[in-house]
Amino acid sequence: MDKFCPEKEMTKIRREFGEHGGVSPSISRSSTFTVMDPKVMQEIFEGARGPHNGGCFLYSRHFNPTVDTLARELAAMEGTESAVCTASGMAAISSALLQICHSGDHIVSSDTVYGGTHALLDELFPEMGIETTFVPPDDPQAFEDAIRPETKVIYTETVGNPTLKVSDIPALSTIAKRHGAILVVDNTFSPMMVTPSVLGADIVIHSLTKYINGASDVIAGVVCCSKDFVYQLMDLHRGRVMLLGPTMDARTAFDIQQRLPHLAVRMKEHSHRAMAMSKHLQDLGVEINYPGLPSHPQHDLITSMLNEGYGYGGIFTIECETTEKADQLMNILQNKERFGLIAVSLGYFDTLMSCSASSTSSEIAQEKQKRMGLSPGLIRLSLGITGTLPDRIEQIERAVREVGLI
Numbered sequence: 001m002d003k004f005c006p007e008k009e010m011t012k013i014r015r016e017f018g019e020h021g022g023v024s025p026s027i028s029r030s031s032t033f034t035v036m037d038p039k040v041m042q043e044i045f046e047g048a049r050g051p052h053n054g055g056c057f058l059y060s061r062h063f064n065p066t067v068d069t070l071a072r073e074l075a076a077m078e079g080t081e082s083a084v085c086t087a088s089g090m091a092a093i094s095s096a097l098l099q100i101c102h103s104g105d106h107i108v109s110s111d112t113v114y115g116g117t118h119a120l121l122d123e124l125f126p127e128m129g130i131e132t133t134f135v136p137p138d139d140p141q142a143f144e145d146a147i148r149p150e151t152k153v154i155y156t157e158t159v160g161n162p163t164l165k166v167s168d169i170p171a172l173s174t175i176a177k178r179h180g181a182i183l184v185v186d187n188t189f190s191p192m193m194v195t196p197s198v199l200g201a202d203i204v205i206h207s208l209t210k211y212i213n214g215a216s217d218v219i220a221g222v223v224c225c226s227k228d229f230v231y232q233l234m235d236l237h238r239g240r241v242m243l244l245g246p247t248m249d250a251r252t253a254f255d256i257q258q259r260l261p262h263l264a265v266r267m268k269e270h271s272h273r274a275m276a277m278s279k280h281l282q283d284l285g286v287e288i289n290y291p292g293l294p295s296h297p298q299h300d301l302i303t304s305m306l307n308e309g310y311g312y313g314g315i316f317t318i319e320c321e322t323t324e325k326a327d328q329l330m331n332i333l334q335n336k337e338r339f340g341l342i343a344v345s346l347g348y349f350d351t352l353m354s355c356s357a358s359s360t361s362s363e364i365a366q367e368k369q370k371r372m373g374l375s376p377g378l379i380r381l382s383l384g385i386t387g388t389l390p391d392r393i394e395q396i397e398r399a400v401r402e403v404g405l406i
Ligand SMILES: *Cc1c(COP(=O)(O)O)cnc(C)c1O
Pocket: 088, 089, 090, 091, 114, 116, 117, 157, 161, 186, 188, 189, 207, 208, 209, 210, 219, 220, 221
């Protein structure tokens, strides 16, 4: 079977031109939409007409033409039938999970997930009667063992944050199907590189805030899923996006859409540089974790799941053992070498560095951090694509020597 190619899929969908033949689409900023015939209004409320059925829009918390255009492109990229864009990645995660799970239901989740997702599952959901069992993402059997009759969802990240453990999506899909659960995969770290839906995921989520937008200037998310699930999320009576209201603004949708055409080029460059730099540092004797290196415990697994040509992504970690040493290294890299920026988040065109244990994963208790293999001196580096690669490699080599990592 030919590998899935997101770039090919994205060129197959209808191209949106702007008003007056603009090469860029227009932004539909209306909150509400006129119907020329009063009967149409009733048909929209009855569900007989809509944006995908007669081209009728009602109100922009429901569907908006500009947001819907972005959703169609993201669905094509992820190989799903449809998609809903949301105001943040967390909105996408919480809306999708709350649509599926009710009080009394159970989730089996990877223990290596984004800090906010961990807090949602571990602290907020129990208040709503939804319980989660956390298991290591690299152990499919642990997922199956944790399943109960009331388990509705298996949840994981393709590449887990921040220890870069890889999930065996085909194995998790088989387990989910066997037990009638829905497999939800957060693919934020690996857009284009991995297409979870072709590997058996039912719902694919992104924080668009990261690589997909790529400029660290918007917060946004998407749920890529079946048409049926889109209509559940947007249902006028029970839809979690419709009723809880984490709606994406049309201007945000336009901004992201203008950056989608170069996502593939960016991902290839992020991957190319991360591979070269992580290999160079490892050869020097620095303790590096990067899925593209044969030393990564699941290098073969992720290789088997990759689409062709996008590499292994732009994120690697450097083990500094202590928080002090990690801080010292980041300080030199930012303030002396001008190599990158000390900031949370990832997928920016410049390098972003953070010490995960005391920042984006600080919601996770220290004992649990230890169990998931997260050390206090671990720096997560989202490698940028600015400057020249040889210069960047020189800068980081000088810095690791200065702090005595080698
Ligand atoms: C950032 C992030 C989120 C949350 O996304 P927001 O857009 O900040 O709400 C979820 N999952 C992962 C893997 C992330 O990196």
